[in-house]
Amino acid sequence: MAVMEPRGREVDQLDAVVPLAGDTPVSRTSRPVFTTGRHVGPGSAEPDSLMRRYQRQALAGDFLASLAAGGLAAVARFGAPGAAYLVLTLSLPLLWVTIIAAQRGYERRFLGTGPEEYRRILQAGLVMFCVIAVVSYALRSEVARGYVFLAIPATLLLTLLSRRRLRTWIYRLRERGLALQRVLVVGRADVVVSVIEKLDREPQHGLVPVGACVPFVGVEVSHVHDVPVVGDPGRVLEAVADTGAHVVAVVSHPDLSGQALRRLSWALEERGVELIVSPGIIEVAGPRLSIRPVAGLSLLHLERPVASGGRMLGKMVFDRVGGILLTAAAAPVLLAVALGVRLTSRGPVFYRQVRVGAGGREFTMFKFRSMVVDADHRRAALMAISDGNGVLFKLRKDPRVTRFGGVLRRFSLDELPQLLNVVRGDMSLVGPRPPLPEEVAGYTADAARRLKVKPGLTGLWQVSGRSDLNWEESLRLDLRYTDNWSIALDVSILWRTLRAVVKGSGAY
Incomplete structure (x- = not known):
């Protein structure tokens, strides 16, 4: 469970001994050193630049996958395709990347981790099939079914393989401690420990805890589960500056809710730092969660597991x-x-x-x-x-x-x-x-x-x-x-x- 140690140890005894800079890897045992009033640690350029590269390669891979699939379908169906199918084959990649973008398949929060990236590709495939069917009907120019039933599945398959290749690339970088976003975890110590354990156990998500803000009850602590405690929840902004955090994760803290959480989100927005809030619900997949706005409140709706129907x-x-x-x-x-x-x-x-x-x-x-x-x-x-x-x-x-x-x-x-x-x-x-x-x-x-x-x-x-x-x-x-x-x-x-x-x- 939690490893909560008295705060009396000197800084040079902390587990984090070397600050990160440039391409220096981040690891569980290589945390930034923190001293009062001194900013130590790199900027946010490295994970941002690598994720922008991921986005560009994803778009290029999707384009080439559709172009290759359309070409293979045209050759397999017609041998020597006519001008109309040549134009269609060259148009498919533009349509494909446009539909993926409309399905928010290039948003960074969905890239490189979790099933949502693949789910949006599959949704885009269904949409493209429907678009081709509707346009074909509207123009009264029926597209050969053999071409469609070859091109769309091949596009999906090649796109998924391309995204899988990108996943492998980014996972390997993260295993080396690169392309990781530094996270400051804020909340009760027991819940903070649980979040840190999960993030450390699954580094492929690209989040590494580098600091914690927990309320002090009776005795101050220096570390929570091997992560330095850099203050209480009242000094989140100072802790962000000290740690160079890219992300602030707020978990189960009554003083950081409502208007206080809103103000914190504004302050972090000005600093270019992301804010994520854990609702305390565990082991629930994204499709079962939705936000239901009611009377100015953002209520989290949890769908029941499917057992029939x-x-x-x-x-x-x-x-x-x-x-x-x-x-x-x-x-x-x-x-x-x-x-x-x-x-x-x-x-x-x-x-x-x-x-x-x-x-x-x-x-x-x-x-x-x-x-x-x-x-x-x-x-x-x-x-x-x-x-x-x-x-x-x-x-x-x-x-x-x-x-x-x-x-x-x-x-x-x-x-x-x-x-x-x-x-x-x-x-x-x-x-x-x-x-x-x-x-x-x-x-x-x-x-x-x-x-x-x-x-x-x-x-x-x-x-x-x-x-x-x-x-x-x-x-x-x-x-x-x-x-x-x-x-x-x-x-x-x-x-x-x-x-x-x-x-x-x-x-x-």
């Missing part, structure tokens, strides 16, 4: 169709693995186990058998040496795993038969980890919320460390998915799963 029907169709297609595509692998299990150890090819699905309903889950036949009976004797996370039983070197089973587990091939559970409707392609009945029996009220959606063949737990996660982290990821699932998130997780399986990280 059209979107849930869409997920069911996505799961069933995707399950059938993946089963058909994986049929040769399924047959090869089944033959390998049969030839390398005695016992059945499949391992059947009762798991708990949505609403607490039990079902039989299928896996390729990767252990000896009497593995369940030998589990009790191994409980004392479990490498699990306190709730789940796991062993890094489980003596019950067969040699061939070890290979299957390394690449998650033993889980492929769960595609049959997806096709049957017991599971989803993406969802929380399917729990055992004895695990569910010990669930708290929070953990029981995992059962509001179907368990998944993969999920956030699969792409975030798998067996290396502790129980609290696994539960947090499952609850995040339960409350914020979407088809776009499912597609993203499926793509990340492929990479996690190839690397074999956290699998044993």
